[in-house]
Amino acid sequence: MPVEAASILPALVVIVPTAAAVLIFLLGRFTTWLREVLGVLGAAGALALSLAVGHSTLRGTVLTSFNDQFRADSLSALLVVLVSGIGLLATVYSLRYMRHQVQEGGLPHTTTVGRLRAYYGWLMLFIATMLWVCVSNNIIMLYVAVEASTIASGLLVVFYWDRRALEAGYKYLMLLTVGITFSLFGCVLVYATGASILGGSKGLLLSELKGAAGMFPTTTVVLASAFLIVGFGTKAGIAPFHPWLPDAHAEAPTPVSALLSGVMLKVAIYALVRTVSMFYPSFAPVAMFALALGVFTLVIGDVMALAQDDLKRMLAYSSVSQMGYVLMGFGIGTQLGIYAGLFHLLNHALAKALLFLAAGAVMYSTGARTISQLGGLAKKMPVTSFCFFVGALAVAGVPPFNGFQSKLALFAAGAGAGDWWAVIIGIAASLITLVVLVKAAKAVFWGELSGPASGPAVREAPLTVSVTMAILAVLCLVIGIYPKAVYSPLRAAAAVVQTISTQSPGLAAEHGSAPAGSRSALRAAR
């Protein structure tokens, strides 16, 4: 049983990058390097604090601040380390990348300097709001934090301020806000019902609601879950609510794309799991709905990825598909399923951030991102080429990379729960993922140098860009070869999420408790 301890750490995780953002907006106008230094310091500070949170939770302590408004358990810890870690890498990657964008005239000249200041400011706020989602224990503030992360990233998506970016930005803000408002409706229903059971402001606290969710009337559970799944699912890129995703991920500056695909989708699915899983023990059909939606998403994402010729759009659709796998894990609903979902969440975050950063390196050197125009880049950009292949094979689930381990766990969980149809579709879609990503990697990096890749100025990306990619590639390999390294944080995080009841109907009858529609009961009824 975890011990609760009051600590300022969960709040500080949010406060530090927010303070960095404020300083960037205030002081960044004076010098170019100051805003970059502040950005890196803010992100590094957030990572250091997140690691401290992770250290405490691994030792069985749940940290709470401000009257339990902020709360970090093992699940929150996993997410904050992931967000701040990839946040720091994206910030370091931005240093050379964004300066290069300015020199190349990728930005409107009149506003270049101001815009770079805004870039780092909003980047820090984006990271801070995502961290806030992960440590918020107040269900209404959870919504506020999720929407705040949409607002903070909205200006990053429209950063280039051209036709494509504006269209993507409009769709992004509009669709996500509509989606998230649905989730607010869900949060309101949960809070109102919870408050009537728990009394007063306790109904706002997720940690308290978890215990009361079993007493919710079925209609409330169905309605609230539907709103929450549609709402947070929109933000997590779950089909059919995903149309904003390929546009925003492709048109945003590359480090932001890496954050959007790498961690923002995960933060949204975290919000979904944190809220909806509280109904798992009492009402298992919710999990079945999530499973079906997950499988639908992984198929749609893969099929759409097949049709893309734009490197970043292809990666974005692949993210839709991989979020389907993550949701599939949570939809299986057993301990192993949730463990596998979290494992894949971690692996996809690393691998997809890597792929986006590698795609950015290609754009940095060649100025092109159309797959069919590129070729033979491995000769000139060996590090980028290696990193892209690592990312592609990891996402596709090929051994010895990390994606293989999590997909294996996922399929084992599906088979264990008797959801064979989902396992078979999942394996088939994995093959499509492999084809899509390896085909693109081959077209861009192998063969003869052609098109923009053959220019004399094309060479390996600068050190800060290469190092950030290399770190992610090494992590993909290490977790793939030695998955035990992440077992304990993942197991602890999975233990926080409630599972569906796997009691058999007979056993349930003996105990006099009837878990309404547990998976086994559902199967027996069929």
Place this chain on the structure above:
Amino acid sequence: MTGISPQLVHTLSLLMILTSFAAVEARNLRHSTIAYLAQALLICGLLLAYATLNEALYYWAATALVTKAVLVPWFLWRATADAEQETKPLIGFGISAVLIIALLAVMYKFTHAHAGLFVNATGELAALAETNLAVAFTVFALGVYAILTRRDAIKTVIGLCLLENGVHLSLVSLAPTIKETALAGIATEVVVTVYLLLYIIGGIREKFGTTDTFKLSELRW
């Protein structure tokens, strides 16, 4: 005795539907904005009516007045300075009216059948909450309807505001004892989102020469 006048609450919530309808159906974007402003004032009235239950709602009413009745309409007014007329919507007035009346009837039936599940109250307060919920669901649905069927980007923002109003009304009806911090967070969020959307739409007008969302066709697949 709850201290809330049932007639007042019923009248205010029903007027909410009328203002939503006007905001969605008015072809002139400035008329829509005025309808939205009227609705914002109605919400403030409702919040004041409920404030007898929870003093925090006075604060919420003031926040709503500033954000919904002043800032958002002001932003909308500025955004419609050059083009007051809306791009022709997908569905015309006649069909719209029929759909909206049907929607209201369904929502009424649903909330009156199920309100007991959400509303932890009895007697007068429960009846009030039932009506409010029906209205909240309808305003919410009208917002979704506007976003789906209107081609003009600014009109979709008005739809979004209706959507938010629906949820806020349900929040006050279902959980009138909520804390200020949560309310302040929600209220601020709406204003910032609307400001940002209109800012981006301004950019769209500059680059595309129109706010017709059908003309946004750079990104297809």
